[in-house]
Amino acid sequence: MHMLKKCRIFAVIFGEEQSMNQKFEHFEPMWELSPIWATLTQEERERAAQEVKIVHYEKNEVIHNDGDESAFVWMLLRGKVRIYKEGIGQRQQIIRLLKPYDIFGYRACTVNEPYNSSASAFEDCTVYRMDRAFFNALIQENGALCYQVMLMMAKDLAFSEIQTVNLTQKHIRGRLAESLLTLVKNYGYEEDGNTLAMLLPREDLANMSNMTTSNAIRTLSQFAQEGLLSIDGRHIKILDEPALEKISRLG
Amino acid sequence: MHMLKKCRIFAVIFGEEQSMNQKFEHFEPMWELSPIWATLTQEERERAAQEVKIVHYEKNEVIHNDGDESAFVWMLLRGKVRIYKEGIGQRQQIIRLLKPYDIFGYRACTVNEPYNSSASAFEDCTVYRMDRAFFNALIQENGALCYQVMLMMAKDLAFSEIQTVNLTQKHIRGRLAESLLTLVKNYGYEEDGNTLAMLLPREDLANMSNMTTSNAIRTLSQFAQEGLLSIDGRHIKILDEPALEKISRLG
């Protein structure tokens, strides 16, 4: 589907001004960006400053593939990422969507197994990236970090089990309403207070909701006709969230 | 569906002969039954011997309910347990099936959240049961245990994500074949080498495979007609595992 392009790797910059003539954004050190890494000791932070790299991915670039030997753990800094699995006949199921400071790729690394899903960039992204060996060394030596990672996994597991039932038992309208509400919860609204702060193609909405693209388009139009939301290209204004919640709940 | 009956609680017996006049089975201490608990220190083992109770559940008894405040972590000793979620219109989705020495209820306890699924006994069961507070104290003080629990969660998470795609994208035949193979993997065969060592009603097979009971019955009959398996009531003989794998793989 999307081609794998060479990603650009830069040395990590923890607050320092860099001397190269390239233009960089500035990012806080990772232990300030997530409670997971706040558990690192001073010594571990120093090692992290050496080990962790900043990497950029272009829009639609594949970050890792289902079945690839796990090699890295990432924390998203800028942009949005989709985690998905290819199912039968190239239909892809989006498992979850990431926003800045979300961590991904970590499950496969903890068990030294291949990734069991793929990740690709919705838009141009910047991440912190660390080697599997470094991550594993940290979780094995630092109990507080291991505990935090376990809690993160517990959240992901709960979401996945709920998702299984949502996707298998709800009807099309319920599944789409559910996905829209998940997007609201994840990315929130623009300043106007009701436009989804996430522009995504209907195909991705379909892949989140376990339906064909045609049905995502059709059902979204229906919702618009019913006054639950309004559509302006990929800009979706949610007009009646309680009604969407009801549709989602009743299947 | 199934009534909640009062469960019978006995003091834990770690290898000692018990003096009461009731008939007990003998179980090894839990640190000999699972690598998870092998991480316990001597001091923790002594506390566990005090804290952990043996509990019995009758066939079809509910062990915990989706939404209940989490209170216990269990390790199955004898019998089989189904973990499931009620979906739309009382249709239940079996999330996974447990066999002796499997641990359950632990995810909700780690995050102090309500259970997000229900558990009930397929047949008369015996378990080791510990309080949430005790379990949480252990994983917070014992890094090796926390690491083991995290690994277990990583396995459950991988299974759940694979399951989501299986259940949403495969057709009925693929889903049923998949479930049968999961049963084989989990419970194995009787001594004859091809009779599934798990007698379960068609309704449960349907609930594992995201289909109606009628369709589970019908599709199973079809498989029998095609010579992939043979049916004798609830005894299922798998005759052509590679063919089932092919059906499962192709959806």
Next chain:
DNA sequence: GCAAAAATGTGTTAAAAAACATATTTTATT
């Protein structure tokens, strides 16, 4: 800015699976 490609929108048809109906067999209860 223009051409090509991709995405959106909408109607129609076909396939899959649920819902329903009902008979038969098995299991549980008294």
Next chain:
DNA sequence: AATAAAATATGTTTTTTAACACATTTTTGC
């Protein structure tokens, strides 16, 4: 052992959703 209840089996109908077709609009790459 007799009866009731539950589970199994199977055919028919209806609903849901995918598949297909094609027009229109939007985006992308040069």
